Amino acid sequence: MNEGLLENPASVRGPLEEDMEVDEEVLKSTNNTLTEDEERTGVRDSGKEKSSSGARAPSISLDIQKNTRSAPLAGSGQTEKVPGAAADEAPVDWFEPLEDDDYEDDTQGWNLEESVAGSERSGSYFFCIIIYFFHARFSVHRRKKKVSVEEGWEDWPALGAGWKRKAVVRRSGSSVGQSDVYYMSPSNERVRSRVELSKVLAGTLDMTMFDYKAGVFRGAGQPKPLRGRRKVIKKWIPCGNCRACLITEDCGSCANCKKALNPDSRNPVRCRKRKCLCPIRKVQIDGRKKEMKKISSLTPQYSDPEDFSVNVDIEDDDEEKRKRRSCGNCEACNSRTDCGTCDFCIDKPKFGGSNKKRQKCRLRQCQRQAMRHLLPFQLGQTDFGSQEGWVQLGRPRPHFTYSRKTNPKKSKTQQLEVDLDFDDDDDDLLQDEEDDRSMDTVSSITQIFSLAASAGPSGIEQDHELLKLLESLRSSALPTLWFAIMVEGPVLQLLQCSKLSHMVDTTLHIDQGFCYYICVQGQPLLLTHSLYESHPSRLTSVAEVVALLLDLEKYNVCQGVPTVEQRFSQAAVIIERASTCDFLVLKETEHCPNCKALSCD
DNA sequence: GCCAACGTTGGC
DNA sequence: GCCAACGTTGGC
Numbered sequence: 096m097n098e099g100l101l102e103n104p105a106s107v108r109g110p111l112e113e114d115m116e117v118d119e120e121v122l123k124s125t126n127n128t129l130t131e132d133e134e135r136t137g138v139r140d141s142g143k144e145k146s147s148s149g150a151r152a153p154s155i156s157l158d159i160q161k162n163t164r165s166a167p168l169a170g171s172g173q174t175e176k177v178p179g180a181a182a183d184e185a186p187v188d189w190f191e192p193l194e195d196d197d198y199e200d201d202t203q204g205w206n207l208e209e210s211v212a213g214s215e216r217s218g219s220y221f222f223c224i225i226i227y228f229f230h231a232r233f234s235v236h237r238r239k240k241k242v243s244v245e246e247g248w249e250d251w252p253a254l255g256a257g258w259k260r261k262a263v264v265r266r267s268g269s270s271v272g273q274s275d276v277y278y279m280s281p282s283n284e285r286v287r288s289r290v291e292l293s294k295v296l297a298g299t300l301d302m303t304m305f306d307y308k309a310g311v312f313r314g315a316g317q318p319k320p321l322r323g324r325r326k327v328i329k330k331w332i333p334c335g336n337c338r339a340c341l342i343t344e345d346c347g348s349c350a351n352c353k354k355a356l357n358p359d360s361r362n363p364v365r366c367r368k369r370k371c372l373c374p375i376r377k378v379q380i381d382g383r384k385k386e387m388k389k390i391s392s393l394t395p396q397y398s399d400p401e402d403f404s405v406n407v408d409i410e411d412d413d414e415e416k417r418k419r420r421s422c423g424n425c426e427a428c429n430s431r432t433d434c435g436t437c438d439f440c441i442d443k444p445k446f447g448g449s450n451k452k453r454q455k456c457r458l459r460q461c462q463r464q465a466m467r468h469l470l471p472f473q474l475g476q477t478d479f480g481s482q483e484g485w486v487q488l489g490r491p492r493p494h495f496t497y498s499r500k501t502n503p504k505k506s507k508t509q510q511l512e513v514d515l516d517f518d519d520d521d522d523d524l525l526q527d528e529e530d531d532r533s534m535d536t537v538s539s540i541t542q543i544f545s546l547a548a549s550a551g552p553s554g555i556e557q558d559h560e561l562l563k564l565l566e567s568l569r570s571s572a573l574p575t576l577w578f579a580i581m582v583e584g585p586v587l588q589l590l591q592c593s594k595l596s597h598m599v600d601t602t603l604h605i606d607q608g609f610c611y612y613i614c615v616q617g618q619p620l621l622l623t624h625s626l627y628e629s630h631p632s633r634l635t636s637v638a639e640v641v642a643l644l645l646d647l648e649k650y651n652v653c654q655g656v657p658t659v660e661q662r663f664s665q666a667a668v669i670i671e672r673a674s675t676c677d678f679l680v681l682k683e684t685e686h687c688p689n690c691k692a693l694s695c696d
Numbered sequence: 697g698c699c700a701a702c703g704t705t706g707g708c
Numbered sequence: 709g710c711c712a713a714c715g716t717t718g719g720c
Contacts, residue, residue: 268705275704285702288710307709420714444711451701453713466715468699 248279251310254296257281260310276308425462434458436580439469561587561607564635571637574644589644597651597682603643609633611643615652615678624677626650650679653687656694 251260259279265271278286286292289307296302304313421428433440437457442448460469565587568579576592589603605611611634613620620626626646634640655672672678677687686694 263704265705270705270707273705277703290710439713450711453702455713 251278253311254278254292254300255281274308276310278310420464420466421461422463427459427462427465430456430459432459434580436578561585561605561609564605564609564637564640567637568640571641573641574648577644589640596648598647600652601647601679603640603647605634605640609635613647613679618678620678621675624679626679647679649682651682651684653678653680653690654685656686656690 247261247263248259249261251258254260258281261277261279262274263277264274275287278292280286280295284295286295289302289305292305292307293302305311306313423429433443433446433456435441435446435456439452439454440446440448440456442450442452442454444450454469457469462470562581562585565579565581568587568589573579573589576596577589578592579587579589582588584606586607587605589605591598591601600616602614603611604614610632612622613624613626626643629646630643631639634643653672653676655676671693673687673689673693675689677689680687
């Protein structure tokens with residue numbers, strides 16, 4: 096790059112040509128000789144020195160106490176005092192550009208050291224001072240430009256050494272033009288709001304007078320200017336003319352009508368069949384109507400009862416993108432309760448997380464349109480482990496299908512390919528109604544979502560004792576990657592979250608009476624299983640639960656056996672189990688006696 | 697291709 | 709002003 100710059104002087108100025116115009120104009124008007132000297136010596140070829148030496152030249156520095164400035168002698172490494180430079184006359188900005196960071200990228204700023212060196216070669220210290228003066232005087236402007244070109248972060252000493260600030264203007268969407276201000280702590284912690292900033296600086300700075308947006312502290316004599324805040328109301332209103340609006344009676348059977356019957360329902364919702372097909376966008380600012388825009392195109396699908404916007408043709412591509420991940424109708428979309436236990440919930444600040452993932456609770460991801468890796472049943476993409484564990488809870492299934500694989504791990508993947516073949520394409524998720532297995536699975540997902548969604552006040556509060564056990568379990572050290580959740584019933588469920596565990600398909604269910612049972616791949620473990628013998632009939636304490644979980648880890652899931660007709664086939668193999676399959680067998684065993692007997696037939 | 701990380705934007 | 713979370717990106 097630098098070689099190119101040297102060959103072509105026109106390219107020397109590079110992308111910061113505009114930024115430099117002020118400096119150049121001033122410099123030219125002050126001393127034309129400087130420009131000539133600059134052209135002769137290539138002073139502004141900021142990349143030149145770096146390319147030739149690869150090292151930074153010594154910086155000019157201020158010696159305030161001695162009331163002198165010292166400039167480096169080219170090539171000597173020595174400095175020479177510059178008399179007559181009164182430090183107390185220097186504006187604050189004079190000092191700031193001397194920070195090392197400002198000169199690190201020579202390709203974007205002009206190189207002071209070379210300027211000084213070039214001046215020195217001409218034997219004129221005066222040039223040195225003039226150059227220094229203008230460099231320092233205007234370098235703030237240039238530095239801002241430089242930072243914005245690179246990454247937009249600007250040093251912000253008002254918050255202390257090492258702090259940075261960045262203002263970002265929104266470039267699209269309905270809030271285009273609005274600016275957001277971010278700060279970066281010395282430890283590179285990104286701060287997005289005043290609240291976060293106060294947390295980061297807690298105990299070190301009083302932030303009460305800090306103007307977050309401007310980035311300055313407002314003193315008592317400099318009160319923060321009061322800005323009249325506009326009240327803006329945006330809403331969609333029914334057009335009153337479309338087919339849906341002309342229906343005068345509620346159907347009484349749709350979800351919204353049922354919701355309306357609920358006395359606890361805060362907001363009345365319109366019957367879905369009467370929901371306007373072409374609503375009007377109404378914007379009021381300070382009580383005055385500012386804008387009304389009718390959406391002309393129709394989309395017949397239902398949408399979220401309180402959100403007309405889902406129902407309209409979206410004019411803006413970005414908005415459409417945003418909507419397409421949420422159908423607005425499924426159980427997950429309508430759920431307002433975070434499970435508080437999935438990895439996305441744990442990441443949330445309100446659950447004490449660090450806000451890195453920034454995703455919606457897995458149980459609230461749209462069942463129809465969410466990206467696959469966000470769903471709670473994605474094998475290999477979730478801490479919740481097996482899809483089977485989520486999809487098949489409580490779902491009886493007499494036979495299990497497997498591909499012919501010797502590697503047990505691969506076998507499990509193949510199994511999922513058969514069971515969850517709908518998963519290949521999100522868009523086809525609910526469309527293939529002929530695929531019974533898929534629909535069965537989706538039904539189960541819906542059930543799980545439903546359970547989770549209603550596991551809030553109505554379920555959990557019914558049984559404080561069970562809730563207490565849940566809390567105790569969560570505050571205790573359970574066997575590796577076992578996790579407790581509460582679902583409708585209420586029922587306490589313990590899940591093995593590691594997909595590497597043999598117990599990934601096994602769940603422990605504890606009901607309100609602390610009676611329990613074990614499910615393996617959705618099948619309840621027969622009460623005659625020996626595992627039950629060594630444990631009490633009710634699990635009332637953490638210790639009892641832990642003992643059972645530890646015991647469970649001693650087992651494998653029975654692998655079943657291939658059906659006779661498929662045993663020598665190269666095609667996908669159907670594995671079946673005996674109707675009296677034990678499901679759980681001790682680790683050194685692959686099959687339970689009953690399945691083994693099948694294979695001997 | 698997957699996914700952690702995060703820039704960005706909508707909504708309250 | 710702040711939070712929630714969508715969509716992109718870069719590392720692996």
